[in-house]
Amino acid sequence: MNKMVTFYTKINKRNCPHIAVDLGYSHNAASCGIMHSVIKEPATLQFGAAIREVARLVEQIGPCVLILEAVLSTYHVEWGNPDIRGVFEKGRGWYYGPGVATYAAAIRFLRMLRENCSSNAAVYLSEAFLSFKRKRSSHSDDARVVHAFWDTPSETLKDGTEPILDFILGIPSVKVFKLETS
DSSP states (O other), rough: OOOOEOOOOOOOTTTSSSEEEOOOOOOOOOOEEETTTTOOSSSSEHHHHHHHHHHHHHHOOSSSSEOOOOOOOOBOTTOOBBBOSSSTTTTTOOTTTTHHHHHHHHHHHHHHHHHHHSSOEEEEEEEOOOOOOOOOHHHHHGGGGGGGGSSOOOOOOOTTTESSSTTSOOOOEEEEEEOOOO
């Protein structure tokens, strides 16, 4: 039997270790910020290195919460066209602009993470939404959402919202973060 990560969305273990990834998708640039309880300052990694680092952490720490700053769910109207998932997304829909790139990156990231873990592990997924920042911030700064995770309420999603991948068990919560950057 193959060992693999199972992605859950009902996060009920407040004491689980947290990993936050501001997901970028670039050929050459270090476009992913990562923060977790083992490091004091966030790191910036290339996309492939971020997958390997999260896989290593999942194997090392076991059950954890993975907070991705990337699209983890979609919504389509009854005739099939994409639409926003809730009022929090008005003016910054998941299906256009930067949302499309994070959607593609998240699909690849989660598929590769699942394939690169050699142990069975439970990973609880949540989406961080940072689109309305007052000023530009670095990927590593954006990964600091890990500190505000439990204090940030989940947004209400439209009925019919779906996870981006069939192997995600449930609909990941979406939390809107307002980061203060220097």
